Amino acid sequence: DAKTTQPPSMDCAEGRAANLPCNHSTISGNEYVYWYRQIHSQGPQYIIHGLKNNETNEMASLIITEDRKSSTLILPHATLRDTAVYYCIVRPHNFGNEKLTFGTGTRLTIIP
Amino acid sequence: KAGVTQTPRYLIKTRGQQVTLSCSPISGHRSVSWYQQTPGQGLQFLFEYFSETQRNKGNFPGRFSGRQFSNSRSEMNVSTLELGDSALYLCASSLSGGQSSGRSGYTFGSGTRLTVV
Numbered sequence: 001d002a003k004t005t006q007p008p009s010m011d012c013a014e015g016r017a018a019n020l021p022c023n024h025s026t027i028s029g030n031e032y033v034y035w036y037r038q039i040h041s042q043g044p045q046y047i048i049h050g051l052k053n054n055e056t057n058e059m060a061s062l063i064i065t066e067d068r069k070s071s072t073l074i075l076p077h078a079t080l081r082d083t084a085v086y087y088c089i090v091r092p093h094n095f096g097n098e099k100l101t102f103g104t105g106t107r108l109t110i111i112p
Numbered sequence: 113k114a115g116v117t118q119t120p121r122y123l124i125k126t127r128g129q130q131v132t133l134s135c136s137p138i139s140g141h142r143s144v145s146w147y148q149q150t151p152g153q154g155l156q157f158l159f160e161y162f163s164e165t166q167r168n169k170g171n172f173p174g175r176f177s178g179r180q181f182s183n184s185r186s187e188m189n190v191s192t193l194e195l196g197d198s199a200l201y202l203c204a205s206s207l208s209g210g211q212s213s214g215r216s217g218y219t220f221g222s223g224t225r226l227t228v229v
Contacts, residue, residue, distance in 0.1 A: 043220030102155035
């Protein structure tokens with residue numbers, strides 16, 4: 001699986017948009033970008049994923065650059081409950097490839 | 113619908129003992145994966161089971177093993193426990209893999225926190 005690089009920590013004011021970057025310069029053509037988050041002492045929670053187009057769901061938006069070498073997860077109106085470690089993961093959609101390779105993630109702290 | 117259920121939530125064992133952890137996936141999910149999370153190594157993939165067969169395996173010693181039952185429930189076993197096995201053990205389920213697991217990815221349980229003393 002391709003590796004990802006994320007800043008170790010970020011702060012964001014409550015109510016503002018939180019923009020979390022991820023670098024995945026070695027991503028292959030068949031690999032998707034996934035984002036998960038982990039709130040303290042809980043299991044990781046799926047947020048969003050995409051291949052090359054921008055994606056949006058009820059939780060967040062995912063912006064993938066045209067060359068697919070980096071992406072940004074956007075939480076449009078951050079709340080205190082968004083304080084968590086955010087993981088950016090790339091993996092192919094191959095049947096039988098049921099493995100997520102987690103990096104160190106970004107610890108996002110929402111400031112009141 | 114019910115999420116992924118892991119039991120027990122907390123466990124304390126002594127070095128040299130063995131332990132069995134249980135995971136009940138979301139109804140209809142056939143793939144169950146196990147992960148170990150420690151402060152030093154982060155989240156690491158242990159293995160994945162699908163239709164009662166181990167399909168993928170991470171880089172862990174043979175003391176770590178697992179199995180899956182016909183109802184997709186899974187157990188993992190750690191024998192001859194070491195202090196370094198103290199960790200949060202997470203289970204994740206998905207439908208079956210490939211495109212079918214794409215939309216929602218994996219659903220994780222809350223984990224079993226194992227402490228080895």
